Amino acid sequence: MAKRKTAYVCSDCGAEYPRWQGQCNDCNAWNTITEFVVSPARSQPERNLRGYAGQTGAKIETLNSIDIAELPRFTSSFKELDRVLGGGIVPGSAILIGGSPGAGKSTLLLQVMCQLATERNALYVTGEESLQQVAMRAQRLNLPNDKLNMLAETSVETICELALSLKPQIMVIDSIQVMHVADVQSAPGSVSQVRESAAYLTRFAKQNHIAMLLVGHVTKDGSLAGPKVLEHCIDCSMMLEGESDSRYRTLRSQKNRFGAVNELGVFGMTERGLKEVNNPSAIFLSRGEEQSPGSIVMVVWEGTRPLLVEIQALVDYSQTANPRRVAVGLEQNRMAMLLAVLHRHGDVQMNDQDVFANVVGGVKVTETSADLALLLSIVSSFRNKTLDAQLIAFGEVGLAGEIRPVPNGSERISEAAKHGFKRAIVPKANVPKQKVNGIEIIGVARLSEALEVL
Numbered sequence: 001m002a003k004r005k006t007a008y009v010c011s012d013c014g015a016e017y018p019r020w021q022g023q024c025n026d027c028n029a030w031n032t033i034t035e036f037v038v039s040p041a042r043s044q045p046e047r048n049l050r051g052y053a054g055q056t057g058a059k060i061e062t063l064n065s066i067d068i069a070e071l072p073r074f075t076s077s078f079k080e081l082d083r084v085l086g087g088g089i090v091p092g093s094a095i096l097i098g099g100s101p102g103a104g105k106s107t108l109l110l111q112v113m114c115q116l117a118t119e120r121n122a123l124y125v126t127g128e129e130s131l132q133q134v135a136m137r138a139q140r141l142n143l144p145n146d147k148l149n150m151l152a153e154t155s156v157e158t159i160c161e162l163a164l165s166l167k168p169q170i171m172v173i174d175s176i177q178v179m180h181v182a183d184v185q186s187a188p189g190s191v192s193q194v195r196e197s198a199a200y201l202t203r204f205a206k207q208n209h210i211a212m213l214l215v216g217h218v219t220k221d222g223s224l225a226g227p228k229v230l231e232h233c234i235d236c237s238m239m240l241e242g243e244s245d246s247r248y249r250t251l252r253s254q255k256n257r258f259g260a261v262n263e264l265g266v267f268g269m270t271e272r273g274l275k276e277v278n279n280p281s282a283i284f285l286s287r288g289e290e291q292s293p294g295s296i297v298m299v300v301w302e303g304t305r306p307l308l309v310e311i312q313a314l315v316d317y318s319q320t321a322n323p324r325r326v327a328v329g330l331e332q333n334r335m336a337m338l339l340a341v342l343h344r345h346g347d348v349q350m351n352d353q354d355v356f357a358n359v360v361g362g363v364k365v366t367e368t369s370a371d372l373a374l375l376l377s378i379v380s381s382f383r384n385k386t387l388d389a390q391l392i393a394f395g396e397v398g399l400a401g402e403i404r405p406v407p408n409g410s411e412r413i414s415e416a417a418k419h420g421f422k423r424a425i426v427p428k429a430n431v432p433k434q435k436v437n438g439i440e441i442i443g444v445a446r447l448s449e450a451l452e453v454l
Helices: 044-050 079-085 105-116 131-140 156-166 191-208 229-233 280-284 332-346 368-383 409-418 447-453
Strands: 005-010 033-038 094-099 122-126 149-152 170-174 211-216 236-241 248-256 264-270 273-276 295-302 305-317 325-328 353-359 391-393 423-427 440-444
Touching: 033 191, 079 248, 079 264, 079 273, 094 105, 094 191, 094 229, 105 122, 105 131, 105 170, 105 211, 105 273, 122 131, 122 156, 131 149, 149 156, 156 191, 191 211, 191 229, 264 280, 280 305, 295 368, 295 409, 305 368, 305 409, 325 332, 332 353, 332 368, 332 447, 353 368, 368 391, 368 423, 368 447, 409 423, 440 447
Parallel strands: 094 211, 094 236, 122 149, 122 170, 170 211, 295 391, 325 353, 391 423, 423 440
Antiparallel strands: 005 033, 236 248, 248 264, 264 273, 295 305, 305 353
């Protein structure tokens, strides 16, 4: 019998080591290196059947001879999910959807599969729940359950063997962390099992033109659990996020070979499952009847559409020697940098003030267009002056106090005008050449000019 070969792989970055160690030298993460059993070499026919890369009978072609016809897609019955996927589901693609426990991953996929099963051959494989539990959920959600094929199994080989006889057009694996391959001697959920199971299922999906949806768990810091190669071998990676006390869920794409990255879909959790929200701006703009200081609306760009969200700031006298800087939904280090810019170029000093900033609705803003709105809300709270309820602002603030333009400025202004806003403070370079009906556009080049407008 051949000696079993083992390696040690970092679950965060995929770096390999000859022996175990506490810290990964590549990504500096602690306690992420786990044992990985290297499968023995297989014969050539078997390797062609089960290997991940390449196809049997492959040939070399020139780039101009490749057929570039548009990929055939079919709808998932959810417009918001189709938006995140780039227009629909591509046959033969491998899609990974992750999220915290209770976010609604299984609920969303069950709704999608029950709707698709009415017109397509669909297979739902559950490894964590029994068939009775899934059937009870479908009955509670009042879903059509007479066409969907169900299978309770965790062996990847058995799943693919039964799927070959059924020939489904779309499959769901819930979840990849409980699947196992017979050749790997480690427990399900380990680095080696997740790696081999994902590669096996992805290869099976591409060979048989089956759309494969994989459910993935997340770690305590919110990232996808398992080896980093899991995200490399699939075609699309999505995260379903949402606080436990909020009824709204956001679906964001982190990787997509068939569409735009960072596309955002919004869903509402109801008694009948997840319902798509076609106009997210209307939800995030549910402001109180009385306008209070420190509140302003900004326009962020999510994927391929603008989104209006409210940002709130609270500035209060600090009782400690080190004032607090807390940002929820924003980058905290960037807020500290912007406060320094405000002091240097806006002559507003907050060395003895606690500053708290929050994006209403649980939205996470990652782009720099929120800089100007954040500073205006901080100044509004600091001066205890209420801003105009019909005012919006966006723009990037540089370290020299200049207001830099942001992409898609005209589309952001048009979206604000649709929702009834009357004034907009924007970078001077983003002022459209043609006047937008119903809104006054104020272009500013420096932070001091924006403060003078207030």
